[in-house]
Amino acid sequence: MCGIAGIVALEDISARLVQSIRNLEYRGYDSCGIAMLNGSGKIKISKNIGSVEEVCEKENFGRLKGSVGIAHTRWATHGGVTKSNAHPHMSCDNGFSIAHNGIISNHEKLRTRLKNAGHRFRSTTDTEVIVHLVEDWHRKVKSVEKAFVAAMRELDGTYAVILVTGHEPDRIYCARNESPLLIGLGDYVNYIGSDLNAFIDHTKNAVFMEDKEYAIVTHDSCILKRISDGETMSRQVQELMWDSEMAQKGGFPHYMLKEIYEQPQVVHNALDIDPELVEGFARMALEKKTLHITGVGTTFYVSQIGQYYFSRYAGVTPMVISSDEFRFLAQVDKDTAIIAVSQSGETYDTLNALRYGKSHHATTGAIVNVMGSSMARMVDQMILQGSGPEICVISTKAALSQMIILARIAMAAGVMNGRITAKQARGYEAQLRELPAAIENVLNEKSGFIHTIAQQQSHIKHWLFLGRGRYYPVARESALKMKEVSYVHAEGMPSGFLKHGTIALIDENLNSVVFAPPEEEKELYKLTLSSAEEIRARDGYVLGLTFKQKKKEKLPFTEQIVLPKTPPFTAPFLQMVVAQLLSYFTATTLKRNIDRPRSLAKSVTVA
Numbered sequence: 001m002c003g004i005a006g007i008v009a010l011e012d013i014s015a016r017l018v019q020s021i022r023n024l025e026y027r028g029y030d031s032c033g034i035a036m037l038n039g040s041g042k043i044k045i046s047k048n049i050g051s052v053e054e055v056c057e058k059e060n061f062g063r064l065k066g067s068v069g070i071a072h073t074r075w076a077t078h079g080g081v082t083k084s085n086a087h088p089h090m091s092c093d094n095g096f097s098i099a100h101n102g103i104i105s106n107h108e109k110l111r112t113r114l115k116n117a118g119h120r121f122r123s124t125t126d127t128e129v130i131v132h133l134v135e136d137w138h139r140k141v142k143s144v145e146k147a148f149v150a151a152m153r154e155l156d157g158t159y160a161v162i163l164v165t166g167h168e169p170d171r172i173y174c175a176r177n178e179s180p181l182l183i184g185l186g187d188y189v190n191y192i193g194s195d196l197n198a199f200i201d202h203t204k205n206a207v208f209m210e211d212k213e214y215a216i217v218t219h220d221s222c223i224l225k226r227i228s229d230g231e232t233m234s235r236q237v238q239e240l241m242w243d244s245e246m247a248q249k250g251g252f253p254h255y256m257l258k259e260i261y262e263q264p265q266v267v268h269n270a271l272d273i274d275p276e277l278v279e280g281f282a283r284m285a286l287e288k289k290t291l292h293i294t295g296v297g298t299t300f301y302v303s304q305i306g307q308y309y310f311s312r313y314a315g316v317t318p319m320v321i322s323s324d325e326f327r328f329l330a331q332v333d334k335d336t337a338i339i340a341v342s343q344s345g346e347t348y349d350t351l352n353a354l355r356y357g358k359s360h361h362a363t364t365g366a367i368v369n370v371m372g373s374s375m376a377r378m379v380d381q382m383i384l385q386g387s388g389p390e391i392c393v394i395s396t397k398a399a400l401s402q403m404i405i406l407a408r409i410a411m412a413a414g415v416m417n418g419r420i421t422a423k424q425a426r427g428y429e430a431q432l433r434e435l436p437a438a439i440e441n442v443l444n445e446k447s448g449f450i451h452t453i454a455q456q457q458s459h460i461k462h463w464l465f466l467g468r469g470r471y472y473p474v475a476r477e478s479a480l481k482m483k484e485v486s487y488v489h490a491e492g493m494p495s496g497f498l499k500h501g502t503i504a505l506i507d508e509n510l511n512s513v514v515f516a517p518p519e520e521e522k523e524l525y526k527l528t529l530s531s532a533e534e535i536r537a538r539d540g541y542v543l544g545l546t547f548k549q550k551k552k553e554k555l556p557f558t559e560q561i562v563l564p565k566t567p568p569f570t571a572p573f574l575q576m577v578v579a580q581l582l583s584y585f586t587a588t589t590l591k592r593n594i595d596r597p598r599s600l601a602k603s604v605t606v607a
């Protein structure tokens with residue numbers, strides 16, 4: 001949700017600190033701020049509402065010089081988007097400053113107590129209680145470390161907290177509970193960040209903090225301790241696999257477009273994942289009586305497509321529950337396997353589903369993109385999808401990669417239980433290997449036409465995305481893309497569902513997109529076309545996503561985007577790329593904020 005950064009060095013860090021929150025901005029972008037310790041041990045704060053670029057200009061961040069500082073970019077949860085609610089927050093005596101990501105659930109109780117003890121609050125955030133709490137404890141125990149730990153022990157809820165203080169101006173204190181935080185180790189300079197983008201420009205060596213731990217970080221040391229008893233924790237330094245270039249726009253106008261165009265490579269990467277890892281997941285899926293696949297938002301739809309591939313190619317139909325609903329629906333015991341799907345590996349709802357599973361003795365696996373993320377570290381088996389940094393808040397390449405990985409696991413399971421032969425599996429894999437070239441072809445040959453359609457239809461306020469079978473989850477995912485990037489209402493549903501109510505909406509104000517399978521999927525093809533006919537019969541506009549036919553026949557579409565002949569195994573993936581472009585171009589026509597749509601955040605780490 002929010003992005004947190006901190007740097008402890010021996011020389012001026014102002015430019016680096018601003019760059020850190022620029023790199024983290026996709027986590028939240030309604031306001032931001034910096035707290036810097038100057039040489040005399042005084043904390044200077046600068047913050048305001050707006051993007052990092054806007055605030056940097058408004059507040060002239062560059063004037064805050066210092067060698068120890070913290071910074072924050074916010075996605076509001078408690079308290080509106082105002083300058084006073086922007087982080088960092090300051091204690092009454094200006095001796096402590098804090099930035100926070102997460103939600104403090106007992107903030108009201110703490111605030112009342114602190115107010116009664118004479119503390120003056122300047123914001124309406126839950127975060128501000130933390131800084132007053134540390135200050136309060138410090139008055140009593142006269143030690144920053146003891147005060148920090150005592151404060152952390154009083155907090156209920158989730159937090160990644162970072163603190164600077166004039167009492168010990170050479171260090172940063174930080175702590176985490178259920179919100180990500182890691183420490184980057186440099187040469188006489190150390191970094192703290194809510195994810196590796198905070199410091200990947202400077203170091204690839206990182207230490208991942210665990211829940212209920214705190215750290216004391218100076219320019220040349222990093223001590224990790226347990227909050228409960230102060231026990232020192234040892235942790236291996238890990239080498240990060242991404243580099244800063246991967247997180248640049250590389251000539252594209254938006255990260256979203258860049259990431260859409262990276263999909264051929266991302267598919268290659270997904271296909272290069274060690275078959276043993278894939279088989280490990282397949283084994284886990286088959287060994288247990290119940291298999292759940294879970295994710296939320298896009299990864300819920302990814303899970304759904306996994307469900308269809310499992311059903312068709314492995315003869316197993318997993319339960320797919322959106323992770324925010326998991327605890328209220330799933331039946332879990334030691335005979336259950338749970339596969340969680342998450343780009344960030346930090347999404348609160350999906351983490352919570354895994355925690356629930358683990359507490360009920362389930363075996364767990366996760367497909368994640370971010371190395372060292374909470375999910376990656378908590379599961380029994382993990383597949384790192386290797387899609388590279390996905391900076392746009394809208395997920396595109398990560399989702400496609402996850403779909404490919406789930407299709408591979410389903411195939412491996414199918415071979416293991418005899419549903420398909422090894423030869424058939426090799427055939428499907430060969431088709432997957434042709435997908436990158438097919439995507440490239442669509443990107444090169446169809447973008448212009450898709451752009452034109454998007455421009456011509458950009459006045460439309462309502463869209464229906466319709467598909468059957470494996471095309472249904474893709475239709476839902478495509479509707480989500482349209483909503484989140486263009487702010488245009490869109491619904492995805494099975495095309496067969498249409499006539500059971502939604503068809504009443506068909507008129508000139510509502511457009512439909514129909515995901516038609518290749519003609520060799522005979523039944524699916526016929527049924528999907530009949531839905532398109534139902535819409536056309538009511539004078540509705542239908543955009544058909546189709547594949548080249550053997551013989552030309554008149555199809556019931558107003559317009560169509562004809563894709564090259566594609567095997568059914570990979571056809572839904574190719575159509576998804578078309579739908580991504582349709583949403584992208586609709587959003588650019590409507591002049592939306594493509595990479596940072598309103599009200600969204602890349603990684604939703606709160607309940």
Ligand code: M6R
Pocket residue numbers: 296297298299341342343344345346347350393394395396484600602603604
């Ligand atoms: O990081 P995750 O994949 O766990 O995130 C899950 C969802 O929050 C995410 O997919 C969200 O729906 C995106 N805005 C989709 O574009």
